[in-house]
Amino acid sequence: MNTEEAIHYPWEGDLSHYDDGPLVGTDAAAYPATVVAYTTGLPPQPRTLLPGYDSGVLCLLIGIFLLLSYNFRHYSTFLKNFITDLVSTRRREGTFEVRTFSEAGVLISVVLVACLSEGIIVNAALTRSVGDALLPGVFVVIGVVTVVAVVYYLWQLCAYTVVGYVFTDRVAARMWIKGFNASQTLLAFMLVIPALIVLFNPGSAGVVEAIALTAYVLTRLMFIYKGFRLFYDNFGSLLYFILYLCTLEIVPIMVLYRLATMAITVPFDTLTN
Numbered sequence: 001m002n003t004e005e006a007i008h009y010p011w012e013g014d015l016s017h018y019d020d021g022p023l024v025g026t027d028a029a030a031y032p033a034t035v036v037a038y039t040t041g042l043p044p045q046p047r048t049l050l051p052g053y054d055s056g057v058l059c060l061l062i063g064i065f066l067l068l069s070y071n072f073r074h075y076s077t078f079l080k081n082f083i084t085d086l087v088s089t090r091r092r093e094g095t096f097e098v099r100t101f102s103e104a105g106v107l108i109s110v111v112l113v114a115c116l117s118e119g120i121i122v123n124a125a126l127t128r129s130v131g132d133a134l135l136p137g138v139f140v141v142i143g144v145v146t147v148v149a150v151v152y153y154l155w156q157l158c159a160y161t162v163v164g165y166v167f168t169d170r171v172a173a174r175m176w177i178k179g180f181n182a183s184q185t186l187l188a189f190m191l192v193i194p195a196l197i198v199l200f201n202p203g204s205a206g207v208v209e210a211i212a213l214t215a216y217v218l219t220r221l222m223f224i225y226k227g228f229r230l231f232y233d234n235f236g237s238l239l240y241f242i243l244y245l246c247t248l249e250i251v252p253i254m255v256l257y258r259l260a261t262m263a264i265t266v267p268f269d270t271l272t273n
Helices: 025-029 055-070 072-087 101-130 138-167 170-200 202-231 235-272
Strands: none
Touching: 055 072, 055 101, 055 138, 072 101, 072 170, 072 202, 101 138, 101 170, 101 202, 138 170, 138 235, 170 202, 202 235
């Protein structure tokens, strides 16, 4: 058998030419011209702006960190006294216990860091629970919550000062107030990193909320425990201590939670009704 006759070439069959295509309207209708999907790409999606991209929030962060940098040279003395103020109940009064104005500047900057971190974390929690539609804006929410945190800190400081000097002596009252400021310093150290994380990664809001709640409860328990060690003498002092817990530790938190709930639910009910 001839080998050339046994070989079949692909181009030997019938080929489709241009003239074979639909040339009239009835034939063209059978072959509708459609757009190939991959040539159009994907539909555009709105870009989600991270809270950390807000100019106002960035200005707050830069201002706080500049204040921290300005007081940086005094941090060694501040941190040396920080642990003592947090846990010690040893009654001593001397010249080395006098705090300087520079340490007060460090305390102010650290407290502002704690308040700003609380504002960032609360904004992340509100965004996760009610969404962006009901919130006036990232900067407004963080700014308002930060101001509320500062006012609440000042109110606590005044209340602890009055209670300390009324129900105990001057040395114990000063130690108690120092313990409160030390607990707020510890809270700032524990919240600043989670706050920065959730600021640029809102998806981690749930984990950050749990960390923040744990840090707040831990620091409050440490402060309450130091107060108990300072003021407990007999059964009568225990009753006063329980009264203090209800008045200064439990009721203010419940009031703030109630006000926050009303501030969230009232706009939500207005929009839905």
